[in-house]
Amino acid sequence: MSMMESLFNILFSLCCGFGTGTLSGLLGIGGGMIMVPLFCLVFNMSPLSATATSLFVIILTSVFGTITHLYHKTCLLRIGLITGLSGAPVAFFSARIARYTPNWLIVLVTALIIMYSAIHMLKGTDIFGKYTENNKHSHIKQTSSWQHMSSLRTAVLSSIIGLIAGFFSGFSGVGGGFIMVPFFVNFLQMDMKMTSGTSLLAILFIAVTGSIQRALFGHIAFLPGLNMGIAAIPGAILGSHLVRKVPERTLKIVFSCLLIICAIMLIGKQVIH
Template identity: 40%
Template structure:
């Protein structure tokens, strides 16, 4: 009974983490690390290692749903994942050589930066849509009432496309990429892999904003593609952390029991959520995680 109750609690937490993981395209480490540190009182390296361990089955579950929904650009995900897999062990090694407080504060800073990028993207979208609508309305007024109605309809359609990411924009599985775009994906993966190994997260918090800004994917495509890359790049880091003996297997398995079905559900839900709303939710999620980690490392929770 003493073990059963905490195990059920961790599985329930994992269910919520998995749902956010599948919805937002992250491995879930940005939530798991604060949970492991603040709730379970794990040491920083154990928290990051256990998080990385749990990320693999979580990402696999979400990836399956995203591929079925055609919201995953598979070649890009593989390219970024392989790049990340090359760098993830270096991140793990670097974390082992760094002060533990530096690992956690680095995680908080990287996550906060990603939150800022996500908010800036989300808040720019309505302004762009209004500008398009205004130009279309002016042209329609000059051309006559009939043309104005047509222009207004076109503007509304473009605005809806930016806000709601319709199905036509979501067929990531059929998107063709140039060699340059794939190379950019590998570079993004290299950066995400280093960060993943160092701070124990999947790297989706870094890849999603970069897929959006550098490769022009939709938010839904970025989420699905990121999960595939996360699944691949986390594996070498997990193996290395296991060899170091840093993984709390019991806690990791209990969380994974919840994250696997949660990620599947979140990925199924993702195409139904408007693109802008998804960006805002992702930004809020990242900002809260960053604040919790930073505050904890300054000792304000009294558990250091």
């Protein structure tokens, strides 16, 4: 690789890292669904290495994003902790499963999960008009989630969401936010703005265990991961600030469209090769 190509890759990593970090803080995702396609398409990583490196970067984005969300009180601490601690051990073992899984299956499963989450989120949003009936009362949902934080039902649902997110995080190399965000909205009746910080807190625990397992297998490409991760930190802080200013409907539409684009990119990459 020439010096110019190396310089381009570094600059590209920094730009992508900042953009990914911003979306992470804004939408409550780790950013894996963006980074995995980029690592595969731009850096020619194998799906296994791309997913492992993605989890490594997600640790940095989730740490700083969570701190900012806690400062702005856009994070439900108890729900985030229950979800994250439930998913963390599952992510550790599902990362082992990924080691013995064909690359095409990892890509296919990841793309299908991402597409499902996008469609699920769009069901409650009228893209071309006003809010649907559910979104009109989103402020009621947020109040309801606060009132039921200590209930057994909320704790059980949070734990189940964590188990599901943890499995697919360790397996596919994404933080799990693409599962947690729509599940928080639909099953815990949380406001979209509150899901961002709550999801990032849970992602932190899940990503750490998944990354440890991948690092032990030597799958993480640390140099491009560090380049992207360093740039993602200020982006995550910025996104966490912006979440209070962006309308609920806009957040849902942006989140869903981003999921669809990433799913198409992953499938396209697999078809081409």
